[in-house]
Amino acid sequence: MLEIEGLALRYPDFTASYDLAVPEGALCAVIGPSGGGKTTLLHAIAGFERPGAGRLRFAGQDLLPLPPAARPVSILFQDHNLFPHLSAAENVALGLKPSLRLDESEHERVAAALAEVNLTDFAARKPAELSGGQRQRVAIARALLRGKPLMLLDEPFGALDPGLRREMIDRVDALRRAHGLTVLMTLHTPEEAAAKANLFAYVADGRVQAVGPWEKLTAKDGPEPVRRFLGL
Amino acid sequence: MLQPATLTALAILALACGSLLGLARAGSDFATLSSLGPYLARLIVSAGLQAALSALLSLLLGIALALALLRRRFPGRELLLALLTTAAVAPTIVIAFGIVAIYGRSGLLGGLARGLGFEPPSIYGLHGIVIAHVVMNMPLVARALLHAFEREPGERLRLASALGFSAADCFRHLDWPLIRREAPALGVLVFLLCFTSFAIVLSLGGGPANATLEVAIFEAVRFEADFARAAALAGLQLTICLGLAALLTALTPRGRDEAGAERHAPRPDLGALRGLDGFVLALATILIAPPLLSVASGLGALPLLASTEFARAAATSAVIAVSAGLLACLLALLLASAARRSRRRSRLPELAAFALLGLPPFAFVAGLYVLLRGFGDPASLGLFLVPLVNALMALPYAYRLLAPALATSALRHGRLAESLGISGWNRLRLVEWPALRGAFGAAFAFATALSLGDFGVIALFGGGELTTLPYLLANRLGAYRIDEAGALALVLVVSAGGLAFLTQRWSARHA
Numbered sequence: 001m002l003e004i005e006g007l008a009l010r011y012p013d014f015t016a017s018y019d020l021a022v023p024e025g026a027l028c029a030v031i032g033p034s035g036g037g038k039t040t041l042l043h044a045i046a047g048f049e050r051p052g053a054g055r056l057r058f059a060g061q062d063l064l065p066l067p068p069a070a071r072p073v074s075i076l077f078q079d080h081n082l083f084p085h086l087s088a089a090e091n092v093a094l095g096l097k098p099s100l101r102l103d104e105s106e107h108e109r110v111a112a113a114l115a116e117v118n119l120t121d122f123a124a125r126k127p128a129e130l131s132g133g134q135r136q137r138v139a140i141a142r143a144l145l146r147g148k149p150l151m152l153l154d155e156p157f158g159a160l161d162p163g164l165r166r167e168m169i170d171r172v173d174a175l176r177r178a179h180g181l182t183v184l185m186t187l188h189t190p191e192e193a194a195a196k197a198n199l200f201a202y203v204a205d206g207r208v209q210a211v212g213p214w215e216k217l218t219a220k221d222g223p224e225p226v227r228r229f230l231g232l
Numbered sequence: 233m234l235q236p237a238t239l240t241a242l243a244i245l246a247l248a249c250g251s252l253l254g255l256a257r258a259g260s261d262f263a264t265l266s267s268l269g270p271y272l273a274r275l276i277v278s279a280g281l282q283a284a285l286s287a288l289l290s291l292l293l294g295i296a297l298a299l300a301l302l303r304r305r306f307p308g309r310e311l312l313l314a315l316l317t318t319a320a321v322a323p324t325i326v327i328a329f330g331i332v333a334i335y336g337r338s339g340l341l342g343g344l345a346r347g348l349g350f351e352p353p354s355i356y357g358l359h360g361i362v363i364a365h366v367v368m369n370m371p372l373v374a375r376a377l378l379h380a381f382e383r384e385p386g387e388r389l390r391l392a393s394a395l396g397f398s399a400a401d402c403f404r405h406l407d408w409p410l411i412r413r414e415a416p417a418l419g420v421l422v423f424l425l426c427f428t429s430f431a432i433v434l435s436l437g438g439g440p441a442n443a444t445l446e447v448a449i450f451e452a453v454r455f456e457a458d459f460a461r462a463a464a465l466a467g468l469q470l471t472i473c474l475g476l477a478a479l480l481t482a483l484t485p486r487g488r489d490e491a492g493a494e495r496h497a498p499r500p501d502l503g504a505l506r507g508l509d510g511f512v513l514a515l516a517t518i519l520i521a522p523p524l525l526s527v528a529s530g531l532g533a534l535p536l537l538a539s540t541e542f543a544r545a546a547a548t549s550a551v552i553a554v555s556a557g558l559l560a561c562l563l564a565l566l567l568a569s570a571a572r573r574s575r576r577r578s579r580l581p582e583l584a585a586f587a588l589l590g591l592p593p594f595a596f597v598a599g600l601y602v603l604l605r606g607f608g609d610p611a612s613l614g615l616f617l618v619p620l621v622n623a624l625m626a627l628p629y630a631y632r633l634l635a636p637a638l639a640t641s642a643l644r645h646g647r648l649a650e651s652l653g654i655s656g657w658n659r660l661r662l663v664e665w666p667a668l669r670g671a672f673g674a675a676f677a678f679a680t681a682l683s684l685g686d687f688g689v690i691a692l693f694g695g696g697e698l699t700t701l702p703y704l705l706a707n708r709l710g711a712y713r714i715d716e717a718g719a720l721a722l723v724l725v726v727s728a729g730g731l732a733f734l735t736q737r738w739s740a741r742h743a
Binding site: 043046047048067068069070073074075077079080081083084085086094095098099 | 388390393394397405
């Protein structure tokens with residue numbers, strides 16, 4: 001279980017305080033208006049932001065004292081997930097060793113991770129030679145290789161076409177099931193994840209204002225802010 | 233009908249070509265040029281060596297300083313950044329004064345050495361030139377790289393934190409790719425600036441052994457009236473500079489990923505390399521601060537400036553600088569107005585804006601003087617030619633500031649303005665000026681400051697009736713009247729600093 005209780009962050013222009021519980025192995029879609037605090041929530045879980053108060057636990061482990069690299073977390077951003085001077089395979093290999101000095105078995109693991117996202121033939125290409133969807137698949141391959149059980153996706157497919165976006169969500173869902181991952185994914189178009197996500201968390205004004213399955217949140221007696229946000 | 237941008241570009245290019253032709257025609261005996269072979273070779277080798285050394289040291293120290301400033305937050309960091317900006321924009325003659333005031337035999341370190349019982353070495357020569365060039369150009373490199381580093385996407389830093397990058401990994405995957413992308417163009421730019429250096433080489437060169445082509449052209453025109461030699465040297469310099477400018481264009485990075493408006497992402501290597509960063513920051517401060525702060529020594533000598541000569545020089549400087557600033561902005565706006573017509577980059581206005589980067593100012597102004605000398609005495613012609621040439625020398629920078637703002641305005645509101653029938657002056661006033669005024673303020677202040685501190689073209693015409701503050705400073709420095717030179721340097725630095733301060737406020741208000 002990912003447990004977030006009273007996780008508070010304070011900035012000159014923004015204050016946030018989060019409470020959320022996500023069962024292990026679930027896909028939780030984080031939705032809400034721009035500037036509402038979705039990214040801040042993911043960054044706090046990943047360790048990029050330092051909360052002033054609250055609790056953050058995953059599978060019983062307290063994450064707050066841990067630096068980003070030591071947390072059981074992988075994160076994908078909308079852009080800039082890859083280093084432009086490295087090939088796809090090297091970008092994946094960073095997940096194993098940032099020095100890139102790999103032995104034979106580690107090379108094989110990199111190749112296997114690329115194969116899992118159907119990019120074997122693109123291993124030697126630089127990010128500039130890949131499409132947007134392929135770049136995100138390379139980043140997913142690296143996340144898989146790191147073997148972290150909690151995957152955070154910060155609007156990772158926002159720049160892709162609608163068809164490709166759905167395909168990527170399907171792919172993430174399949175990988176989640178295959179590897180038993182817990183996934184938190186922020187989205188601008190929540191309808192696309194309606195069929196896959198077990199849970200939706202509506203975040204606005206720095207708070208999780210509603211949590212539940214899609215049917216519950218979009219029902220006629222569902223929470224008013226969510227219905228207004230979705231234009232229902 | 234020709235557009236204003238095309239007309240302006242053609243006029244500037246005609247002026248440049250006319251000046252070179254005038255210079256070439258004035259040369260009476262080109263046959264003697266064949267004897268210049270060994271002299272030219274020596275000149276190019278010595279200027280090239282000096283520029284290469286200056287560029288290499290500026291680049292290495294600038295990179296180390298940018299990385300240290302990127303990694304460290306400490307009290308006084310903003311002050312050091314302000315010092316870097318001041319060093320990069322301070323008039324070259326002021327830097328020359330600062331170097332003499334600190335490293336000269338009668339300077340701070342010289343006095344200290346004498347007090348300890350040994351004779352200090354002379355600052356005049358290759359080492360003096362290189363130190364001055366490093367003081368001027370290391371800040372330029374550091375600021376440019378720091379700006380590039382800070383524009384890198386925050387996601388990469390967060391990714392580096394998440395992947396557990398060490399300090400070495402950070403350098404290899406975050407810093408080195410950026411340095412490799414930005415440093416070659418910066419290196420060529422610094423080499424170009426040092427290769428064409430004039431005031432520093434003239435003040436600290438210590439003789440012909442370390443002359444640059446620019447100094448040789450000055451000597452040929454001013455002391456020997458040898459226009460044939462000046463034309464040959466100018467042609468040579470033009471060829472080399474155009475080659476370097478082409479290299480610079482080829483090496484300048486095109487578009488790159490840039491950070492959006494987001495919170496600052498901390499670097500994962502903040503805990504490491506504290507000792508190295510501390511050493512680099514201390515070294516840079518020791519190298520840059522004393523020459524710049526030495527102008528404060530002029531405070532006590534300010535009463536020495538209460539003279540008609542100073543008042544006349546200050547007034548002339550102000551008139552020339554403001555005229556040059558306004559003219560540079562006007563020409564840049566006219567050239568940039570090409571963006572109104574076409575959304576593609578216009579080659580001719582760009583060529584006109586940047587061609588003058590490669591043209592030696594002395595050759596340019598000497599050619600114009602030769603063409604116009606029948607129309608007036610040198611002092612009257614100088615009063616007209618100095619602001620004109622200063623404006624044209626500042627044009628590339630003014631254009632670089634104004635053209636993108638005008639192009640963005642054309643892209644965003646051009647079609648709307650056309651559909652509403654807003655054109656000409658009304659378009660400038662209603663549509664473009666609100667987007668332009670921040671950049672205009674910066675361009676005007678930069679061009680004015682450049683002209684205010686110019687000790688280039690004025691060296692040809694200066695003296696008697698026509699005296700500016702930098703000319704007076706060089707004169708006092710040459711006569712070892714260090715107190716008076718300090719007071720003049722202080723006035724120049726305060727004027728340039730005041731302009732920079734006002735520009736910053738103007739740009740912030742109109743951003």
